[in-house]
Amino acid sequence: MTAAEEEFDLKTAFAELVQGDWSRFDHLLHEPVEPQVIADTKATIRCHYLASDPSGNPRVKPLARQLSKQILRFCTPRSRLNSIKSIDDELERDEAMTEAVLNARRLFTTKQENTGEGxxxxxxxxxxxxxxxxxxxxxLSLKTNTQVQVHGSDGIHAKLEEDHTLGLYWGESKIYKNYTSAFADCFNSSAPFLIGSADTQDLFLIKEYADLGDLNLRHAILDYFDEAHPKSQKLDVRAACLIGFSVDEYPVLPADIEAARIAIQNDLTKWSANILGHIQKHGISNYQVEVFLIPLPNEIEFRDSIRSALSES
Known part of the structure; x- marks a missing residue:
């Protein structure tokens, strides 16, 4: 096999890691305005609002229920899922899948009111x-105490670019009542991962526990985390931030989307200026950052709906 064929196989195998598409959510979350790059930074802001029902009520509970249906793949290592799928006996396979779902549910915190796991x-x-x-x-699969939230980053994702750069995304999620506190806390938490002052433990976890469902793919990707390997020069550290916060007047979407766009764009301009201040404060203008803003009708209702949906799923 030629080097080019090896690279093609690596890219194909990595692309196949994506589990599903956006079709189950595009009717529940709307993006009224186009993603915007903040000037003089590498940060992209995407703003998602909840869809409303025919009576104009934001569909918080339907979104929570749909999210709860995704916990199996969110919590379960790929090798375990592959092992379950390979079981020949149908009854045994069904039992193993049911057990995996129950185990995933138990990983979520149920007693902390301010949990950010949703x-x-x-x-x-x-x-x-x-x-x-x-x-x-x-x-979450590494949790030893189900009533304690995970430490370090809130998620670890990666993207293999066309030039074979591996973009490593440190995830950070904050759900607050007001956006000023949410923005400040989010960048206070994510910036140290970008500049390398808080990533030691999570890098160790990647090297020890990264589960890509295929040993050859795992070995190829872990080369990027080996400073003695040339591929380590192609590891690009990035951040992905989800920031949820309550807003007073919630648009009725998609019914009033045209009328709402101007107001939303004005808010987004204000929010972008605030985020720019935090990026400049932490000196991370040269790092790629994906910022997902999730305005909510009520952040407490969102948390409660997630907990309720997980208990019912």
Whole structure:
């Protein structure tokens, strides 16, 4: 096999890591304005609003229920899923899949009112399904105490570019009542991962536990994390931030999308200026950052709906 064929196989195998598409969510989350790059940075802002029902009520609970249906792939290592799928006996296979779902549910925190795991789940969906950037390590699967949230980054995803650069995305999710606190806390948490002052433990977890469902693919990707290997020069550290916050007046979408666009664009201009300040403060203008803004009718309702949906799923 030639080197070119090896690279083609690597890219194909990596692309196949993406589990699903955006079709199950595009009717629940709307993006009223185009993604925007903040001037003099490499940060892209995407703004998603909840769709409304015919009575004009934002569809918080339907979104929560749909998110809860994604926990198996979010929480379960690929090798375990592949092992279950390979079971010949149908009854045994069904039992193993049911057990995996129950185990995934138990990994979520149920007693902490301010848990951000619903935001982490939504960030996973936005990266994997919307941007086609797959998760390479399920941190929830490493939990030893189900009532304690994971430490370090909130998600670890990666993208193999055409020039063979591996973009490593440190995920951070914040769900707050107001956007100023959410923005500040999010960049206070994510910036240290970009500049390399807080990534030691998570890099160790990648090297020890990254599960890509295929040993050859795992070895090829881990070369990027070996400083003695030439591929380490092609590791590009990035950030993916999901920031949810309550807003007073919620648009009725998609019914009033045309009328709402001007107001939303005005808000986005204000939010972008605030985010630019945090990027400049932390000196991360040269790092690629995907910022997902999720205005909510009520952040407490979102948290409660996620917990309720997980208990019912």
């Amino acid at each position: 935001g982490e789940l939504l960030l996973y969906i936005l990266l994997e399904r919307h941007l086609q950037v797959p998760q390479i390590l399920s941190k």
